[in-house]
Amino acid sequence: MNPGSRIRVGLIGCGTIARWQHLRNLRKLGTARIAALADPDSEALALAARRVDARCFRDPDALLASNDVDAVVIASPTGLHASQAAEAWCSGKHVYVEKPLAHDASSLQAVLKRVHGAGPVFAVGYNYRFHPACRWLRRVVDAGAVGDVRAVSTHFTEPVDAGAWPRWRRERALGGGVLLDLGTHHVDLYRWLLRDELIGARVERGAADVARDHAIVRGTTTRGVEVAGYFAHAVSRSHGFIVHGTTGTLQLDLHAGRFVMQRDRRFGYGVATRPVIMNLAGLSWRGRKWIQPSFDPSHGLAIRAFVDAVSNPGRRDADLAGVVDGTAASRIVIDAEAGHR
Numbered sequence: 001m002n003p004g005s006r007i008r009v010g011l012i013g014c015g016t017i018a019r020w021q022h023l024r025n026l027r028k029l030g031t032a033r034i035a036a037l038a039d040p041d042s043e044a045l046a047l048a049a050r051r052v053d054a055r056c057f058r059d060p061d062a063l064l065a066s067n068d069v070d071a072v073v074i075a076s077p078t079g080l081h082a083s084q085a086a087e088a089w090c091s092g093k094h095v096y097v098e099k100p101l102a103h104d105a106s107s108l109q110a111v112l113k114r115v116h117g118a119g120p121v122f123a124v125g126y127n128y129r130f131h132p133a134c135r136w137l138r139r140v141v142d143a144g145a146v147g148d149v150r151a152v153s154t155h156f157t158e159p160v161d162a163g164a165w166p167r168w169r170r171e172r173a174l175g176g177g178v179l180l181d182l183g184t185h186h187v188d189l190y191r192w193l194l195r196d197e198l199i200g201a202r203v204e205r206g207a208a209d210v211a212r213d214h215a216i217v218r219g220t221t222t223r224g225v226e227v228a229g230y231f232a233h234a235v236s237r238s239h240g241f242i243v244h245g246t247t248g249t250l251q252l253d254l255h256a257g258r259f260v261m262q263r264d265r266r267f268g269y270g271v272a273t274r275p276v277i278m279n280l281a282g283l284s285w286r287g288r289k290w291i292q293p294s295f296d297p298s299h300g301l302a303i304r305a306f307v308d309a310v311s312n313p314g315r316r317d318a319d320l321a322g323v324v325d326g327t328a329a330s331r332i333v334i335d336a337e338a339g340h341r
Ligand SMILES: NC(=O)c1ccc[n+]([C@@H]2O[C@H](COP(=O)([O-])OP(=O)(O)OC[C@H]3O[C@@H](n4cnc5c(N)ncnc54)[C@H](O)[C@@H]3O)[C@@H](O)[C@H]2O)c1
Pocket: 012, 013, 014, 015, 016, 017, 018, 038, 039, 040, 041, 044, 060, 075, 076, 077, 078, 080, 098, 099, 100, 125, 126, 127, 166, 180, 181
């Protein structure tokens, strides 16, 4: 890559997230250009190719072998992430791989064997670390707004049209299931928000059929903070966080764009509730949500951080999840599921 030139990105997997987020977000960056697309499905490839002038490959390995690609964004089915990410990184490409990094113990072990030490940038797509409201939540917690944090409870639910789902989403062995889809985001956020490791995570799961899949994850951090998360495809949409501290409670609802602080009333029973004033990035997110309720800038911000890390080696944003973070989140989910069987 020539210094100062735009990073040539190859997009591997041109499905839903690639089209709704990565293609759009990469096109907005002045520092990168989409040079290549790969997808074995000719329809998905053609849909993506309509939006960008790039070389097209039906075979992702051919894209990886191409010399005119500096970095890849991998948005293929989950069960392929570990092998494709390791292959890309070992061939000298910078890698942004969608979450989760691995779906089972053997693919996790295999990627760890191959991706370690110095080399190209390696990032895992835990985009909520870049969400302005999540960042503000972390800042407020760090500043001691709720005293000592004792517990965090979260929920992330997305109804699905299972009939329209691709096969990989319907089979756990291929990377399907609510824990790998939604739960993994929060498992990563518990570690990131609390700057601590999650130990002894366990899962209660109901997954008679995958469209009704739901799970409750519980665990404790090394400093003794209790965490619990509810994840489901079987109920209506929700996404939120409650941080319980010794002097207050913080609630963040990502869909409502609401951020609330509660403290015990000084006199009498009950709580005093106040909205939390966010910084400019948070306020602008909330303002934009009034016009576009689905607005979520976190994917674009995460990809920008990746491209910046490639452009400025040595100045990687500490919030960009790397192989250690990707491994930790995958391991927690895989071990918790194994304990459940
Ligand atoms: N970060 C987030 O919030 C977020 C949101 C949605 C999806 N994702 C992740 O992105 C990934 C893709 O999800 P999606 O909803 O776009 O799925 P999808 O099924 O819509 O898209 C996957 C695409 O990969 C293609 N594909 C199949 N085999 C391939 C191969 N060998 N190499 C390359 N591509 C191949 C498919 O043809 C399809 O076009 C999943 O791992 C998912 O967890 C992340």
